[in-house]
Amino acid sequence: MTLTMIISGKSFTQYDESNAHMNSTIVEYIEGIEVIKAFGRAGTSYEKYAKAILDYKKFVVKWLSSTWITMKMTFALFPSTLLGTLPVGLYLTMHGQLIISQLVLAVMLSMSMVTSFAKIEVFSENLREMQYNIESIQDFLTMKELPEPSVYANINSYDVKLENVHFSYTGEEKDEVLHGIDLTMPAGSFTALVGPSGGGKSTVARLISRFWDVTSGGITIGGVNIREMPLSQLSEMISFVTQDNFLFRCSIMENIRLGNSAASDEEVREAARKACCQEFIEKLPQGYDTPAGEAGKRLSGGEKQRIAIARMILKNAPIIILDEATAFTDPENENKIQKSIEELTKGKTLLVIAHRLSTITDADKIVVLKNGCIEGAGTQEELLQNCQLYQRMWQAHVGARHWAVGSQKEGEDSCLAL
Structure with a gap:
């Protein structure tokens, strides 16, 4: 038996x-089946899926065969x-x-040892499996938590300031x-934060919410470094709506109530109405009592985003961060939601990550980020005069809008001609 274990x-x-x-190959194949079929890669993907299973089968058979002789000798x-x-x-x-x-007891014990010894092999395999699983998640088990004080900080205002902020996901320069x-x-x-993709816009927003700590420099709210306030206090002050929104395994009502656990059902419904969620x-x-697991399969990206906006409306935090909050919203409801957000954000510190420049022309300050550096900052008029990158972005944005309108008119004229 010892030889078998070795x-x-x-x-x-x-x-x-x-x-x-x-x-992982099985999960990838099943979850990505729509993409696989859409791009006609069903044959190639199935081969990868089948090969992973066959390779596993061959290995297990070979592994068990290597211990067959010693195992049979053991049981013999x-x-x-x-x-x-x-x-x-x-x-x-x-x-x-x-x-x-x-004598009878000795005979009984000698016969019962067979089952006990057999269980030792199974138990040893379980121990090895536990060891492998623990070692594979060791980095997560030993990961340091963000340090935070236990006492709430005294915040008198909600101005946000970033000073010489450097950040690296790996911690290396x-x-x-x-x-x-x-x-x-x-x-x-x-x-508003604008700029090319990968410029660091979303990273800045997540650092303000302290999803990570800055590598160097500091971020303050009301003059207090966010490291000197509990994470619970920080989360109470900030509402964050991203493009990629998640529904939890509870009802739609409770998903919206995440914004404010003390809110009544009517307050939840009012927030949903303001976010144009009521109809769907x-x-x-x-x-509202539909489980989100079931509803999530029926809802579009825009509808999930509106639920996230309803959470934000219900939370009513003094600092609001919007990462293109209406990116997936249909044109019919976008104007309504924009008006609701404008009403909600009056008097609040608002940071918007924008891809459609027409939505942030009235911003008090537009900051242009490129490759982790600020290329320019100012109002719309100031940037159009002083920032070449913003000028090119604006021209591309306006050109795209004109192209869309022009294409529509050409199509209408063609229909009339026919």
């Missing part, structure tokens, strides 16, 4: 890795305990060193994504 143990890590690879020798115990026990009993009851960002957002102001929620099988 032989088996050498391949156990490889077994777990092979099993994990097969499982297990019953021999009785062949040794019984004659010796009879001999000792005949010479008065054992009584009958002791060569991997920096933000390089010395200085930005001031006065309380009650409307600030009422079409769900159980309305």
Whole structure:
């Protein structure tokens, strides 16, 4: 049995890795089946899926074959305990060193050892599997939590300030994504972040919410460094709406109530009405009580985004961060939601990450980010005069709008001609 464990143990890590690879391939194939079919890659993807399973099968058969001889010998020798115990026990009993009851107990124990020894092998494999799983998540188990004080900080205003902020996801200077960002957002102001993709806009927003800590520099709210306030206090002050919104496994009502756990049902419905959610929620099988797991399959990206906006409206935080909050919203409801957001954000510190420049022309300050650096900052008029990057972005935006309108008119004229 010891020899079996040694032989088996050498391949156990490889077994777990092979099993994990097969499982991930199966999940990838099933979750990505729509994309696979859309691009006509069903054959290639299925080959990868089938190969992972066959490779796993071959490895397991080979692994078990390597221990077949020693395992069979083990189980063949297990019953021999009785062949040794019984004659010796009879001999000792005949010479008065054992009584009958002791002999019977000895025989019973020798026979029960077979099952116990067999369980040792199973238990040892379970221990090795536990060790592999723990080692694979060791980085997460030992990951340091963000330090935070236990006492709420005294905040008198809600101006946000970034001072010489550097940030790297790895902590190494060569991997920096933000390089010395200085930005001031006065309380009650409307600030917009624009720029090419990958410039660091979303990173700035997430650092303000302290999803991560800055590598160097500092971020303050009301003059207090966000590291000096509990995360619970920070989360109470900031509402964050992203493009990628998540619905939890509870009802639509409770998903919206995440914005304010103390809100009444009527307050939740009012927030949903302001976010233009009422119409599609009422079409769900159980309305507001429909489980989000079921509803999530029926809702579009724009509808999920409106639920996130309803959460924000219900929360009514003094600092609001919007990452293109109406990106997936249909034109019919976009204007209504924009008006609701404008009404909600009056007097609040608002940071908007914008891709459609027409939505931020009235911003108090527009900040242009490129490659983790600020290329320019100012009002719409100032940037059009002083920032070449913003000028090109604006011209491209206006040109795209004119192209769309022109294409529509040409199509209408063609229809009239026909």
